[in-house]
Amino acid sequence: MNRGRNAWPGGGAPLLALHAGLVFAFIYLPIAVLILYSFNRAGVGGFPPRDLTLDWYAQLFADGAIWDSVLNSLIVAVGSVALSMTLGLLAALALDRADFPGKALFRRLVLLPLILPGIITGLSLLVFARFAEVQLSLWTVFLGHGTALISVAATELFAGLQKMDRTQEEASLDLGATPWQTFWRVTLPNLRLSLIAAALLIFTLSMDEIAVTFFLIGRETTLPLEIWARLRRGITPEINAISTLIFGVSVVLIVVWYRIRARSLSVFAAETSAVPEVSHELVAP
Amino acid sequence: MYSRAYKAIVSAPPLLWTGVFLLVPYALMFAQSLWTVREGVIVHQWNWHNYGTLVTNPLYASVFLRTLRIAGSVTFLSVLLGYPLAYYLSFHSGVRKELLYQLVIVPLWVSYLVRGYAWKTILGSEGVLNSFMRYAHLTHGPVEFLLYSPFAVVLVLTHIYTPFAFLPIYAALENVPRALAEASQDLGAGPGKTFARVILPLSMPGLIAGATFAFVLSLGDFLAPLLVGGASGTMIANVVQSLFGAAYDWPLGAAISVCMLAIILLLLFSTERLEKRWSFK
Amino acid sequence: MSALNAINRATGGAPEPPAASGTLLEIREVSKRFGARDVLKGISLEIAAGEFLTLLGESGSGKTTLLRLIAGFEQLSAGEIRMRGERLDPLPPYRRRVNTVFQQYALFPHLSVEENVAYGLRVKKAPAREIAERVGEALRMVKMSDYAAARPAKLSGGQQQRVALARALINRPELLLLDEPLSALDANLRRQMQSELKALQREVGITFLFVTHDQEEAMALSDRIALLRDGAIEQVASPRAIYASPATAYTAQFIGQTNLLRAEVRDGAATCGPICFRAAGVPDGPATFSLRPESIRLAEDVQPGPPPIRFQGTIRQQIYGGSTELLEVDCGEKLRLRVRISARGPMGGTHEFAFSQGDVIRVRE
Numbered sequence: 001m002n003r004g005r006n007a008w009p010g011g012g013a014p015l016l017a018l019h020a021g022l023v024f025a026f027i028y029l030p031i032a033v034l035i036l037y038s039f040n041r042a043g044v045g046g047f048p049p050r051d052l053t054l055d056w057y058a059q060l061f062a063d064g065a066i067w068d069s070v071l072n073s074l075i076v077a078v079g080s081v082a083l084s085m086t087l088g089l090l091a092a093l094a095l096d097r098a099d100f101p102g103k104a105l106f107r108r109l110v111l112l113p114l115i116l117p118g119i120i121t122g123l124s125l126l127v128f129a130r131f132a133e134v135q136l137s138l139w140t141v142f143l144g145h146g147t148a149l150i151s152v153a154a155t156e157l158f159a160g161l162q163k164m165d166r167t168q169e170e171a172s173l174d175l176g177a178t179p180w181q182t183f184w185r186v187t188l189p190n191l192r193l194s195l196i197a198a199a200l201l202i203f204t205l206s207m208d209e210i211a212v213t214f215f216l217i218g219r220e221t222t223l224p225l226e227i228w229a230r231l232r233r234g235i236t237p238e239i240n241a242i243s244t245l246i247f248g249v250s251v252v253l254i255v256v257w258y259r260i261r262a263r264s265l266s267v268f269a270a271e272t273s274a275v276p277e278v279s280h281e282l283v284a285p
Numbered sequence: 286m287y288s289r290a291y292k293a294i295v296s297a298p299p300l301l302w303t304g305v306f307l308l309v310p311y312a313l314m315f316a317q318s319l320w321t322v323r324e325g326v327i328v329h330q331w332n333w334h335n336y337g338t339l340v341t342n343p344l345y346a347s348v349f350l351r352t353l354r355i356a357g358s359v360t361f362l363s364v365l366l367g368y369p370l371a372y373y374l375s376f377h378s379g380v381r382k383e384l385l386y387q388l389v390i391v392p393l394w395v396s397y398l399v400r401g402y403a404w405k406t407i408l409g410s411e412g413v414l415n416s417f418m419r420y421a422h423l424t425h426g427p428v429e430f431l432l433y434s435p436f437a438v439v440l441v442l443t444h445i446y447t448p449f450a451f452l453p454i455y456a457a458l459e460n461v462p463r464a465l466a467e468a469s470q471d472l473g474a475g476p477g478k479t480f481a482r483v484i485l486p487l488s489m490p491g492l493i494a495g496a497t498f499a500f501v502l503s504l505g506d507f508l509a510p511l512l513v514g515g516a517s518g519t520m521i522a523n524v525v526q527s528l529f530g531a532a533y534d535w536p537l538g539a540a541i542s543v544c545m546l547a548i549i550l551l552l553l554f555s556t557e558r559l560e561k562r563w564s565f566k
Numbered sequence: 567m568s569a570l571n572a573i574n575r576a577t578g579g580a581p582e583p584p585a586a587s588g589t590l591l592e593i594r595e596v597s598k599r600f601g602a603r604d605v606l607k608g609i610s611l612e613i614a615a616g617e618f619l620t621l622l623g624e625s626g627s628g629k630t631t632l633l634r635l636i637a638g639f640e641q642l643s644a645g646e647i648r649m650r651g652e653r654l655d656p657l658p659p660y661r662r663r664v665n666t667v668f669q670q671y672a673l674f675p676h677l678s679v680e681e682n683v684a685y686g687l688r689v690k691k692a693p694a695r696e697i698a699e700r701v702g703e704a705l706r707m708v709k710m711s712d713y714a715a716a717r718p719a720k721l722s723g724g725q726q727q728r729v730a731l732a733r734a735l736i737n738r739p740e741l742l743l744l745d746e747p748l749s750a751l752d753a754n755l756r757r758q759m760q761s762e763l764k765a766l767q768r769e770v771g772i773t774f775l776f777v778t779h780d781q782e783e784a785m786a787l788s789d790r791i792a793l794l795r796d797g798a799i800e801q802v803a804s805p806r807a808i809y810a811s812p813a814t815a816y817t818a819q820f821i822g823q824t825n826l827l828r829a830e831v832r833d834g835a836a837t838c839g840p841i842c843f844r845a846a847g848v849p850d851g852p853a854t855f856s857l858r859p860e861s862i863r864l865a866e867d868v869q870p871g872p873p874p875i876r877f878q879g880t881i882r883q884q885i886y887g888g889s890t891e892l893l894e895v896d897c898g899e900k901l902r903l904r905v906r907i908s909a910r911g912p913m914g915g916t917h918e919f920a921f922s923q924g925d926v927i928r929v930r931e
Contacts, residue, residue, distance in 0.1 A: 016373040020385075023370045026444065027392050030403030033413050035407065084354060091299035100294035106296075111304050115498065117505020118547065119522050123529060123542055124310035127317050147306040150299065152383030172288065179291055208396040215529065224398050231402060231512070240406075243399040250394040254387060261462040467639050468672040470659040472686035472737065482689075486676050565675040565719065 003252060021123045031247060038240035052283025056237040066242060069226035077206035083146030084202050085195070088153020094156070096161040114151040117162050117212025121148050126215045137218035149205060153198045193264050200257050204250065311546065317539035325509040327535055330543065332516055335540035345524070345541070352521040352528045355435055359442040363450035363499040366443070368492065371455035372484075376466075386455070393448050401512040404441045408432040433515025450495035457491020458484070489563035497556045501549050521545065588615035590740060590773050591636070591654075596645035598631050598797075605631045607797040608645065613741070613775060618767050619778045622820075623794035630877045632794070633743050636775065637666045647917040649740065666743040670750070671726045673718035679705070679729050680714040686737040702731040707766070724755050731763075735770060744776045748783065760786055781820070781821045785809065793817055800854035814930045818856035824863075825903045827855040836926075841902030843875050843926055854929050859892065859906035861925035865918035867907070874920035879903065881914055895919065 037044050041051035056193050060066065091110050095103070125144050129136060168190065172182040188195070210224045217225060227239060314476035319331050339345050374385050392400065407413045410427030418424045430436055461484055469479040514520070521541065528538030591613040600604040613619050621629040623747035634640045636647060638659030638748035647654045654662060665686070673682050681688075683704050686779040687697045705711045718726055727747055734742055743904055748756045748763075764787050767774050778784055784791050787807040793808070795815075800820075801813045812818035814825050829838035829845070831853045838855070845853065846880045865870070879895035882902070886909065893905040893913070905919060 009439050013373075013377045013548055016369055016377055019369045020373040023366045023447070024388065026366070027389070027447065028532070030400050030444065031392065031395065033407055034399065034403040037413070044412075046412055056410070073528055085303050087299045090295050091303075094292070094296035094299060097287050098296050100296060104480055106300060106303070109307055110299065112307065115501055115553065116546075117522065119505050119507055119525060120549075123525070123538070124314045127307070127313045127535070127539065128310040128528070131313050143306070147302070147324050154299075166286075173286070179288065208398070210398055214526075224396060225396055227402075231398075233406075235402075235406065239402060243396070243402065244456070246399055247395050251391060252525060254391055254394060258387065462670075462672065464668050464670060464672040465639075465674060467659070468666070468668060468674075469685070470639075471637060471664075471666045472689060472733070473660045474685075474689040475658070475660050478689055482685075483674060483676075565717070 034240050035244045035247065038237055038244045040237065043237050044235055044240060055224060056241040060238050060241040060245075063238065066106055066223070066226060069221050069223045072138060072220050073207050073223040074220065076138060076145060077203050079142045080145035080149055080206040081199050081202045083142070084149040084153045085198060087146075088150045088198065089157050089195075091150060091154040092157035092161055095158055110154050112150040113149050114155065118148070118182050118209070119215075122212035122215035125212070129216065135218060136216055138222075139221065140216040140218065141213050144216045145206045145209055148209075148212055149202045152202055152205065154196040157194050160191045164190045193261060197257065200253060203254065289497045313324070314524055314539050315543050317536055318543045320535055320536040322534045325533060335537045336544075338537060339540060339544065341358075345521075348519060349521050351435065351519075355439055355442070355518075355520060356500050358369065358439045359446060359503040360450075360496050360500040362443040363447045363497050364454075367451035367495060368454050370447075371451050371458050372480075375455060375458040375461075386436060389448055389451055396446055397508060398512075401441050401509055402447060404437070404444065405432065405513055408437055408440070432513055433518065435514070435518045437513035437515075438509050438518040438520070441513050442503050443504060445509070446499040449502065450499045452492035453491040453498065454488065455491070457488040457494075461487045486563070487565070490560040493556050493560050493563065497552065501552060504549065505545060569707070573652055573809060576578060589613070590615040590650065591775075592648040592651075593632075593636075594646050594648070596616065596632070596635065596647060597637060597643045598628070598640065599643040605797050606643075608634075608798070609794075609799055610722065611792060613773060615740075615773055616771050617789045618764070618787060619796060620777060620778060620788040620791050622781060622784045622791050624820075625777055626796070627794040627796040629779075629794050631747060633745055633775065633777050634664075636741070637664055637743050638662050656678065663740040663743075664743060665737050665739040666745065667727075667730045667734050667747045669745045669747065671718075671723075671730040671747075673726055673733070675718055678717075679710060679716050679718065679721070682718065682729055683733045683736055685733060700736055703713055704736040707735070707769075708732045723750050724759060726768075727751070727840045735772065739772065741773045741775060744774060746778055746900050747776075749778070749780075756783075760830045763787065785821070791821075793820065811927060815856065818927070818929050823859055823904065823906075824894045825859065826929075827857055829853055829855055839899035840897055841875065841877050841901065844923055845928065848928060854931055856927045856929045857903070857925060859904040859920060860890075862903065862905040862919050862921045865920040869922075871922060874922050875926065876918055876920045878909055878916060879905075879919050884913060 038048055038056055039052040039054070040049035041053045041055065042049070095107055100106075122144060123139070125147070126136075129140055134140060142272070146166075164187075168186050169182055172186045177185065208224060209222075210228065213222055213225060221229070223242075227242065228238060230236070317465045318335055319333065320327055320329050321332065321334050322328065370389070374382055374389075378385050405412070408431040409415065410429060410432070412432070414431065415424070415427045418428070437491075465483055465487070466479055469483045470476070474482060505522050506520065507526050510518050510523050514523075522545075525538045528541070529533045532560045589612050591611075593609055593611040593613075596606055596609045597604065609628075609632065609893040621632060623629045631640065634903070635642055635655070638655075638657065642655050649663065649914075654664075674685065677685070680701055684697050684701045687700060692700075701714075705714060708731050710725065710728050710732065713721065713725065713729075718729065721729065727750075730747070744763075748759050751759060760783060771819070776784075780862060788805055790802060790804050791808050792802045795816055801808055801817045803811070806816065809822055812821065812824075818824040819826065827836075827838040829852070831837075831845050831848045832850050834844065834846050834848065835853065836843055836848070836853060843855075845855075865874075877897055879897040881893050882896050883894040885892040885894075889909055890906050891909055891913070893907065895903050895905050897903055903919075
């Protein structure tokens with residue numbers, strides 16, 4: 001009797017597979033609808049969609065305000081990546097290597113924005129801005145994103161540091177490199193994968209951020225808030241179009257990330273003849 | 286291996302930054318909650334008036350209870366959807382595991398707003414779902430409760446937070462050595478018993494983390510209610526948002542925020558203890 | 567059991583025990599394929615009730631795969647496995663009268679030692695009193711009674727291994743599978759556990775199927791050894807038989823050390839470099855012979871018996887090993903042999919060596 005390759009001896013797998021399929025359908029249904037109706041001449045709603053058209057995309061590309069907001073979002077996102085990654089890397093190094101009074105409190109504080117609803121982070125920074133008599137603008141948004149996303153960078157980089165082989169740093173010091181040189185020549189290259197992952201994630205989260213941005217924005221606007229403002233005025237399929245584009249870009253980013261990771265892992269394996277953790281071929285005896 | 290200078294250089298900037306930009310704002314928020322508003326102006330008079338209002342005015346209690354109910358439902362549903370999915374991926378998906386995992390992650394990268402908006406177009410009375418049901422002769426008129434109701438909020442939040450619940454559960458399940466499941470079966474326990482006696486207990490920390498994630502984030506969510514909640518689907522964060530906005534009572538809003546923060550911290554503390562109790566390192 | 571031993575010793579080991587003595591497990595033409603790889607190629611083997619059989623081989627030889635097929639964690643690609651005549655391979659692991667001791671022990675970290683050992687009985691819903699009794703007995707048997715309430719994380723490797731043993735044996739399986747259980751232990755502990763394991767098997771009388779890559783371990787523990795190579799059985803015999811009469815060059819080299827003489831045979835006489843010996847019944851042409859280093863001695867170390875075959879050789883290297891010396895001897899005509907003699911201080915130069923005709927065994931390549 002042959003239940004197929006590496007058949008895990010577990011019944012009920014068909015039920016589980018069905019459940020998994022339904023969950024996937026649930027997760028992707030709105031996205032599918034969104035994309036589909038961005039081509040619908042009659043606009044959102046109604047069924048079934050007929051008259052496929054690219055008009056909404058044309059309208060989107062002519063819409064200056066949207067692209068201004070995209071530019072703003074990009075500026076904030078890139079800035080946030082720089083700020084969060086720098087402070088997050090230092091925080092990860094501190095958590096990994098240093099001991100000081102209040103370290104436990106520090107760790108919780110750094111990681112708090114990860115789980116805290118954005119509104120609380122946003123509002124407390126708003127109160128702070130008011131207290132410091134700072135005017136709300138893209139700068140405050142940038143500071144808000146940068147601060148909140150340190151937690152993401154710290155988490156990702158801390159995990160990377162933990163997985164790293166310590167003895168490489170020891171070898172570097174042994175061979176005469178200073179701690180600074182060791183950091184640039186050994187530590188950072190080893191963290192490459194984590195650094196890229198963190199950067200991509202922070203970039204995406206910043207581009208999409210609403211809760212914190214909502215309370216810290218001045219007269220300019222970011223992409224999510226521009227979409228939001230339009231939603232308040234009324235639904236148009238132009239929003240479907242931009243949403244579809246956002247989805248497309250996200251997918252591209254993920255594929256890029258996947259490629260980088262796969263290549264990095266295989267280079268690592270070839271160089272060290274170590275077996276990568278992500279392995280699906282059953283290693284026989 | 287690391288000199289004191291190294292450790293100092295590394296710890297000081299993030300410590301300073303988080304101190305200034307996280308601790309100080311929370312403290313200021315608390316200070317703010319102790320002031321009041323008189324005739325549209327914030328008055329710096331220290332009192333507990335706002336907290337009193339929260340306790341005595343039934344409006345806030347009812348919104349808060351509704352928020353708890355919604356967050357609870359979202360948590361329950363997210364785990365209900367997320368756990369079997371994670372289990373399937375971890376134990377039954379074979380070569381497709383990595384691909385399927387990415388497929389679960391992808392929506393996390395897609396804007397919250399975008400997904401919430403998509404549901405709005407689906408659930409409305411002229412939306413995709415209603416139109417489909419009329420087209421398929423399942424109904425005659427629009428089904429109203431789908432949109433602008435707590436139901437819609439729960440639906441959207443479940444949609445958003447199921448992947449969040451999934452992640453720690455999946456990580457925990459992946460960490461269960463396959464040999465343990467094999468050993469359990471070797472000793473006579475079928476797949477069901479193996480799950481109940483071995484896999485579930487060992488994945489508890491992940492389950493607790495996932496549930497906590499979903500609950501806390503739902504508790505403080507204000508976007509979904511704004512998109513699809515309508516009047517009956519308002520949550521406590523919306524109240525705060527309007528108090529900092531049009532209703533202009535920052536101190537009261539701050540008081541609610543402080544309460545939320547306190548509740549969340551308490552919750553995080555408890556679940557951390559719970560997770561520790563369930564981890565067997 | 568000891569009758570089996572006696573038979574083995576007397577006959578130098580029978581490759582297949584007669585069915586009358588109780589064949590427990592029959593492996594018939596079993597093959598296993600992973601993707602494009604044939605890990606097991608038509609293996610057939612019979613395991614007698616009560617014997618200690620070792621599957622020996624390098625990594626990749628298929629020994630662990632075969633074990634996992636018997637345990638039920640993998641499915642056969644072809645062939646069948648029968649236990650006492652009944653088909654075993656369609657059954658899931660939890661229905662087989664087989665238990666496994668895993669390489670990394672696989673103790674449940676969230677259960678105490680006691681709960682680990684009791685697991686199999688609890689799953690069968692055995693009465694509480696019986697469980698308590700049998701758990702106590704099992705822990706006593708592996709000398710872990712003092713640790714009943716401890717968690718596995720607090721135990722050393724050797725202690726965990728004993729618990730894993732108790733957990734498996736308490737279910738009184740027909741067959742116990744052991745997947746390299748001693749490989750994670752350090753040398754001294756390993757030797758100690760080997761003798762304990764052997765004694766345990768004798769005491770409980772359960773059939774043990776043991777997997778290892780360590781040939782010394784295999785020889786110390788087993789009633790019979792099945793040597794696997796690239797998914798096929800190279801030879802099955804008792805340790806003494808397999809050592810004294812290896813069937814192939816691979817076996818001769820894998821188990822113990824040997825010199826492989828690649829000789830040319832003509833008219834019943836084999837020539838390998840400067841050495842000539844009789845090869846009765848061997849057809850003309852190339853043939854390979856195995857000659858163990860300890861079978862070669864200095865000619866001056868006289869031994870009774872028929873006249874030995876002599877040759878000259880120059881000692882190129884001498885490795886001292888406590889009780890013996892291992893010499894690398896250059897015999898001329900590009901022939902180098904390893905010779906093991908009792909320790910006698912540093913030597914050098916050219917000597918005359920000798921070995922008996924009976925020590926040269928013909929092997930297949």
